[in-house]
Amino acid sequence: MVGRNVAGGGAVALIVPGIGDSGPRHWQTLWMRHHPHWRRVRQRDWDHPLLEEWLRGLDAAMVEQPQPTVLIAHSMGCLLVAHWAQRSSLPVRAALLVAPPDPAEPAFPLTAQGFQTTPTVTLRFPSLVVASSDDPFGSIAYARRCAEQWGSTFVNVGAAGHINAESGHGDWPAGLVLLDGLLKSS
Template identity: 45%
Template structure:
């Protein structure tokens, strides 16, 4: 059996050195999906980069997306030809919200089709980029389990999560589920 690969999929601006995604890459050997332009994202380009990263992996893949990358994963899933084992979708930015950053509007509308893989949406009660109610809507549409982690902001570097062990436990649930399927 080929080893499972965990791909981190950062959002707008990528994930800095204090972000849990970067720390997981350093601590757990996750691999980052790189985008050509982190500051002025183009949905089709981000989806293509995700597709190329998934296609480059020989074995099973679990995606770990944050913020705008959750929309990227949802767009990618609609046309993907290579399956993934699962996805952790953390703090999905609400790209449909009028007050949202102009950089993310090209990702609207947010896909609402059921994802063809196991998924968990993680949401905070005081995320400035998505309300808890909207995150619940995304989870329901995508067929994802919703995990409310309380009032932790956007679940980014400013949230002070460090290695974010609760998030890593959720990834391990997806990994265990994918191993059972193989």
């Protein structure tokens, strides 16, 4: 397990969920149980994401965080982090971006407003895009393009679904290993 001061320099973590706020069996929620000092972004409506509103939610959470912060994002949270990074200058230690969804995919939520484009800006902080070869919300090629555009390291974890509770990942210890490696290299 990653400790209170995650590897290499005392950064603390902020969980950035996607649609549905990563339920009780999702690895983001399980990681927070082991690290009660980690914080989670709060959004008014987790089922109908509005980009501008979600950006304000992420910004408010970041302002409250000790700096620099490690962002741990899943699904729509990845797109949110990329959009937010275009606008904010708040310090970020690193970002773990897991299973970015492709707005062009038929499975992309129609309730998401403002997320129809993928930011192409190079992130100003170290980042790792983690993707699955059979994610119903985004192809491995799309995730690889995101990594290239964002200046992120890319990891293909094989056939792992959407890397969430529904795809059987539980507390996802392999994800903690990836996070630790990212932080040691940043």
